[in-house]
Amino acid sequence: MSSARLEPGSRIFVAGHNGMVGSAIVRRLSAEGGHRLLLRGRSELDLLDQAAVEAFFAEERPEYVFLAAAKVGGILANDSFPAEFLRDNLVIQTNIIHSAWRNGTRKLCFLGSSCIYPKLAPQPLTEDSLLTGPLEPTNEWYAIAKIAGIKMCQAYRRQYGFDAISLMPTNLYGPGDNYDLQSSHVLPALIRKFHEAKQRDDAEVVIWGTGTPRREFLHVDDLADAAVFLMRNYSDEIFVNVGTGEDQTILELARMVASAVGYNGRIVTDTSKPDGTPRKLLDVSRLSAIGWNARIDLQVGIERTYHDYCRTLSSLNRLL
Numbered sequence: 001m002s003s004a005r006l007e008p009g010s011r012i013f014v015a016g017h018n019g020m021v022g023s024a025i026v027r028r029l030s031a032e033g034g035h036r037l038l039l040r041g042r043s044e045l046d047l048l049d050q051a052a053v054e055a056f057f058a059e060e061r062p063e064y065v066f067l068a069a070a071k072v073g074g075i076l077a078n079d080s081f082p083a084e085f086l087r088d089n090l091v092i093q094t095n096i097i098h099s100a101w102r103n104g105t106r107k108l109c110f111l112g113s114s115c116i117y118p119k120l121a122p123q124p125l126t127e128d129s130l131l132t133g134p135l136e137p138t139n140e141w142y143a144i145a146k147i148a149g150i151k152m153c154q155a156y157r158r159q160y161g162f163d164a165i166s167l168m169p170t171n172l173y174g175p176g177d178n179y180d181l182q183s184s185h186v187l188p189a190l191i192r193k194f195h196e197a198k199q200r201d202d203a204e205v206v207i208w209g210t211g212t213p214r215r216e217f218l219h220v221d222d223l224a225d226a227a228v229f230l231m232r233n234y235s236d237e238i239f240v241n242v243g244t245g246e247d248q249t250i251l252e253l254a255r256m257v258a259s260a261v262g263y264n265g266r267i268v269t270d271t272s273k274p275d276g277t278p279r280k281l282l283d284v285s286r287l288s289a290i291g292w293n294a295r296i297d298l299q300v301g302i303e304r305t306y307h308d309y310c311r312t313l314s315s316l317n318r319l320l
Helices: 020-032 050-060 075-080 082-102 137-160 186-200 220-233 250-261 285-290 298-319
Strands: 011-015 036-038 064-067 107-111 164-169 171-173 204-208 217-219 240-242 266-270
Touching (some): 020 220, 050 082, 064 082, 075 137, 107 137, 137 164, 164 220, 171 186, 171 298, 186 204, 186 298, 217 220, 220 285
Parallel strands (some): 011 036, 064 107, 171 217, 204 266
């Protein structure tokens, strides 16, 4: 097992601290207190600039690194900008992993994505399904970059003895999510859709597809807790799935969102629209065996997230 204790006074670099995942990790570490968090915004440190990243590591000498920085987006963005999704993610993670090793970082935690798995891999998805079949074409550029990150962590562990671990989270939601209806994922899109329908007093809300596909969702604060736990308690080249091990249909999810929002109209399925993958569930038995399980109930998490969305709207309205 790892000797990474994240003791008080530890110098910890959270790459991507302004993003949804990075900010959750900062909240988790800040709640413990005593750590020296090394946080740099894009204007202060361009993670695509190899020399700048190397200079930062040489000067600050972070002992622990959470690599949550990435170029992310939905299907349309992946399809429109494949070069950027592949290049930027490869460059960011290469710069950070290499500089961390060169400058004596004790341990690094790389955050990946469940899209690394083959499109038709058996459900639930186990860690050994990696590279056993073709990827989902709509996000393969991002997925290939993330697979390369996993392999880079494994290679630096094998060749240099660098303590780098990789985590693969399921679908995330929570504070800091993207609510743009054109580019957001299903849960934040539903929150916005039901909120606006309630505001307009619409009689019905239409959701895409049959409502039968099943999806798993993990609150980002649970992911942050898992990342800190695994930084302290796990050290191996095999990456670890991070999820709840439970899923629900899109229609069930829509009903949960409607309940959280307080929308009482009808929910209608538009079967002319695509369903996507029938199921996408992670096997989290490895994570459970290490000693961590998700704590935030999905209905409770959706309610918290809706309150955060409303606070965000109120802040925007005050600025207008």
